[in-house]
Amino acid sequence: xxxxxVTYGRALLSLAIILYLITMLDWNRIRYVLPKLRLEFxxxxxxLVLFSVLASSVRWSTLxxxxxxxxxxFDSWRYYLISMFYGVMLPGVIxxxxxxxxxxxxxxxxxxxxxLTSIILFERICGLMAIIMIFAVMVSFAPEILGGEQMFSNxxxxxxxxxxxxxxxxxxxxxxxxESWFSRAGRHRLIERTYSLxxxxxxxxxxxxxxxxxxxxxxxxxxxxxxxxxARALNMSVSFxxxxxxxxxxxxxxALPISLGGLGVREGVLAFFxxxxxxxxxxxxxLAFLIxxxxxxxxxxxxxxxxxxxxxxR
Numbered sequence: 001x002x003x004x005x006v007t008y009g010r011a012l013l014s015l016a017i018i019l020y021l022i023t024m025l026d027w028n029r030i031r032y033v034l035p036k037l038r039l040e041f042x043x044x045x046x047x048l049v050l051f052s053v054l055a056s057s058v059r060w061s062t063l064x065x066x067x068x069x070x071x072x073x074f075d076s077w078r079y080y081l082i083s084m085f086y087g088v089m090l091p092g093v094i095x096x097x098x099x100x101x102x103x104x105x106x107x108x109x110x111x112x113x114x115x116l117t118s119i120i121l122f123e124r125i126c127g128l129m130a131i132i133m134i135f136a137v138m139v140s141f142a143p144e145i146l147g148g149e150q151m152f153s154n155x156x157x158x159x160x161x162x163x164x165x166x167x168x169x170x171x172x173x174x175x176x177x178x179e180s181w182f183s184r185a186g187r188h189r190l191i192e193r194t195y196s197l198x199x200x201x202x203x204x205x206x207x208x209x210x211x212x213x214x215x216x217x218x219x220x221x222x223x224x225x226x227x228x229x230x231a232r233a234l235n236m237s238v239s240f241x242x243x244x245x246x247x248x249x250x251x252x253x254x255a256l257p258i259s260l261g262g263l264g265v266r267e268g269v270l271a272f273f274x275x276x277x278x279x280x281x282x283x284x285x286x287l288a289f290l291i292x293x294x295x296x297x298x299x300x301x302x303x304x305x306x307x308x309x310x311x312x313x314r
Contacts, residue, residue, distance in 0.1 A: 010260050017264030021271060021289075026282035033234060033283065041233035042294070048226035049298045052219050053080050059126070059215040063119055066204045069108060079103040081302030088292075088299040097124070123212075128255075130216035134224075135248035138241065220248070230290050236279060246273045267292060 057076035064071050079100050087096025097120055104116050228243045250269045254262030267288035274284035 007260075014259040014264040017259070017268045021264075021267055021285045024271070024281045024285045026280075029280065029282045030286060033286065036235060038233045038235065041229040045226040045229040045233070045294050046297060048222045048229065049294060050301075052222040052226065053077065053084065053298065055215055055219045055222065056080055056127075059212055059219065060120075060123055062208070062215065063123055063126075063212055066208050067115060067119060069112065069115070069119075071104065071107065075107065078302075078305050079107075081299065082306045083302065084295070085299040085302030085306060088296050089303065126212050126216045127219065128252075130213060130220050131248045131251050133217065134220060134244060135252075138245040138248075220251075223247070226294065227287075227291050230294060231287055234283060234287055234290070236283060236287065238274070238277065238279060242277060246270065249273075 054073075054077055057073050057080050060076045060080070061071050061073045064076075082103060083096035083098075083100035086099045101113075101116060101120055104120075105113050108116065224243050224247045225240070227247055228238075228240045231238050231243070247270075250266055250273075253269045254266040259265045267285070270288045270291070271281070271284040274287065275281050279287075
């Protein structure tokens with residue numbers, strides 16, 4: 001019952017934010033802006049998000065290979081697109097990663113469930129670390145990017161570097177820890193699985209971890225570049241460096257479990273910061289919705305793949 005109340009609460013929050021953003025739209029302004037939409041930038045943004053998903057698939061397959069699990073990049077790409085379809089079309093109803101995990105378990109067998117779950121979790125941690133790294137670099141130039149405006153507290157400038165240092169030190173400690181720490185028996189099942197995952201992670205070569213981190217940076221860079229191209233499509237004069245600074249913050253805010261799949265929060269945060277740098281409120285909201293529609297268009301490929309798979313199965 002409590003879980004249902006939380007879900008309804010998150011749905012109401014998403015709906016409230018979306019409705020509020022709609023009230024900010026100036027329909028006369030939209031009728032002026034849309035005919036001037038530069039479709040070449042829309043197409044480039046679409047391709048960039050599509051290739052961002054492909055890079056995510058390469059990262060997933062590469063990470064699986066480190067644990068002696070063979071899953072082709074094409075299979076990973078198809079699973080990613082299908083999970084993206086569920087995550088975007090039905091936000092919060094069924095999580096995209098849950099769908100991706102289910103497809104991978106079906107591919108490899110139920111006996112691999114624990115390992116596959118842990119690998120997807122670790123993959124998400126790598127993605128989060130990449131986002132924090134991008135933000136940590138860009139926040140150093142925040143005053144110049146934002147035209148000298150002090151938008152953040154001093155804590156925001158310190159936390160990204162502290163997070164990177166903490167994660168790096170954790171990996172170093174994991175590598176240096178004695179083997180005996182991971183060979184003890186008699187623990188709770190969840191703890192046993194956690195220790196098993198940590199033991200496998202410490203055996204992953206540093207070069208492979210670096211490659212996975214670079215792929216994570218590439219994934220996020222292409223996604224951010226896609227958002228910038230959509231701003232160019234709307235003829236906005238906003239620096240690309242602004243998107244490198246703000247989109248990571250938007251991703252982190254979206255990850256907070258306060259709305260359905262981040263719906264509403266993502267658009268609201270982006271529109272807020274765009275208005276702060278002088279973009280008209282209606283244009284800012286329009287861009288936020290356009291970014292969502294772009295992801296939806298990519299996700300539709302996953303929906304088609306899912307439907308084709310079901311028909312083939314029949």
